[in-house]
Amino acid sequence: MTQFRALVIDKAAKGLAASFKQVEPSALMEGDVDVRVTHSTVNYKDGLVLSGRLPPKRLPMIAGIDFAGVVTASSNARFKPGDEVILNGFGTSERHHGGYAERARVPAEWLVKRPTAFSAAQAMAIGTAGYTAMLCVLALEDHGVTPGKGPVAVSGAAGGVGSIAVSVLSKLGYHVIASTGRREEEAYLKALGASEIIDRSELSGPAQVFSKERWAGAIDVAGSTTLVNLIAATMYGGCVAATGLAQGSDLPGSVMPFILRAVTLAGVDSVMAPMAKRERAWGRLAQDLDPAKLEAVTTTHAFDEVPQLAADILQGKIRGRIVVEIG
Ligand SMILES: NC(=O)c1ccc[n+]([C@@H]2O[C@H](COP(=O)([O-])OP(=O)(O)OC[C@H]3O[C@@H](n4cnc5c(N)ncnc54)[C@H](OP(=O)(O)O)[C@@H]3O)[C@@H](O)[C@H]2O)c1
Missing domain, CATH: 3.40.50.720 (NAD(P)-binding Rossmann-like Domain)
Structure with a gap:
């Protein structure tokens, strides 16, 4: 694996700052599944983290509480290269590197197999x-x-x-x-x-x-x-x-x-919700969320726009949901 681009929070002259960096694969944290991240999103919590109001528990930290992507390597029997996966929460961007990166490494038990009803972009439109x-x-x-x-x-x-x-x-x-x-x-x-x-x-x-x-x-x-x-x-x-x-x-x-x-x-907590609850929620979204309405609430943005979008969401300026194209 070569260097990859990520939005990293680290100490700055005054407090914390987030900036785009090229990161060495050796900086990835523990986990048995490697993922090529294709899409992420911006939630209110991403705004809190990137503004410094919810500082990460360790630094430097790759921000982003969600990602969708494709498994590139796995030592866990549940996943194999090519599998399409989603991650929501589990302390990413607080205690573990998150989704604003072209690569991620996480424990298999944090990953949901992406329902076939949704593309990676739609999964992050939901986020x-x-x-x-x-x-x-x-x-x-x-x-x-x-x-x-x-x-x-x-x-x-x-x-x-x-x-x-x-x-x-x-x-x-x-x-x-x-x-x-x-x-x-x-x-x-x-x-x-x-x-x-x-x-x-x-x-x-x-x-x-x-x-x-x-x-x-x-x-x-x-x-x-x-x-x-x-x-x-x-x-x-x-x-x-x-x-x-x-x-x-x-x-x-x-x-x-x-x-x-x-x-x-x-x-209702999403971050540490057990896997059975997550799978139930994603299954019901596949059944009960009209794709046309999902499209109506979604706007798509480039990776570079994340810092501005994170500031906007805290000011209540974002309508509906955002997809961020990472890969
Ligand atoms: N517990 C969890 O696991 C979990 C998971 C996801 C989200 N959340 C929380 O849920 C909230 C919404 O997240 P989100 O991603 O949907 O954020 P969001 O897109 O920014 O939506 C929040 C909405 O709240 C309304 N709002 C803003 N300021 C308000 C105020 N002072 N009083 C009343 N309403 C106000 C605005 O809607 P209108 O303009 O329509 O009034 C705003 O668009 C956040 O607090 C987030 O931390 C928690």
């Missing part, structure tokens, strides 16, 4: 954000939410997790209430299948204990008062899947909706 959206949908289903029980609300609807969640929920027959701070994206959200659009400010204001029961389920990427107000408006026996902190990591709420309306708060 960690989309796979997390499906984990949230599964959490709602596992807690008894069905289209017949009532609407489902989605916060941050024009973002990555939100756009895929709206698309999947509408295909499953839910009445989707999409919350967004970008009213100009109303037509986009309606095209993805949102039945109603509400302004983000309806949820992000002061925290309520109870409000009128409006939805049987909710998917939240915002945290803070938005999450509390989603819980406060959840119908008796409903469920809220909490996965993000775009507004804040605080939870300034009350136990009352849990103990008087039997509402469930389901935490």
Whole structure:
């Protein structure tokens, strides 16, 4: 293997900085599968890492929490050269080199075989954000939410997790209430299948204990008062899947909706989710995500654009999902 190009975070004169470098293969970390990375993406967490708000646990560190690519070498029986694989999370770009590189070496147990329904580019159009959206949908289903029980609300609807969640929920027959701070994206959200659009400010204001029961389920990427107000408006026996902190990591709420309306708060983590859950989520994405809607939420970018895209995502400027062409 020769040198390869990567976006590397390292110490700088002031704090940390990310820059494109030629990296020696000897710098790759432990793992039994080598991958030629063809595509990656930009998630909110990539923005946090590249901005220095979520510094890697070791340096230098190749950034990027996702990749799709082709196995080039493997000493694990599950994979052979030529296999097409996906990686989401497992501490990449925090503790282990990530997907913003032409080459990767990772433990086999972190890799999912790419579903034949998706190309590598489509798998990264989904990326960690989309796979997390499906984990949230599964959490709602596992807690008894069905289209017949009532609407489902989605916060941050024009973002990555939100756009895929709206698309999947509408295909499953839910009445989707999409919350967004970008009213100009109303037509986009309606095209993805949102039945109603509400302004983000309806949820992000002061925290309520109870409000009128409006939805049987909710998917939240915002945290803070938005999450509390989603819980406060959840119908008796409903469920809220909490996965993000775009507004804040605080939870300034009350136990009352849990103990008087039997509402469930389901935490959703994608990073360390066990393989069975990942495979279930990717299988359901192959079944329940309309490829035309996936295309509608996706824009494709060059590897060089990642630093700017990472800055943009933290400012809520990115609509839907991004594919980054690496290889
Ligand atoms: N737990 C996990 O494993 C996991 C996995 C993936 C993502 N996440 C988290 O989920 C969140 C979304 O990730 P993403 O990749 O979808 O990011 P994203 O594309 O940037 O979407 C986030 C969206 O949240 C909304 N938003 C931004 N600031 C807000 C605020 N102050 N109050 C309320 N809403 C706000 C915006 O949507 P509108 O403009 O439509 O309002 C924005 O597009 C992030 O916090 C991320 O860390 C967690």
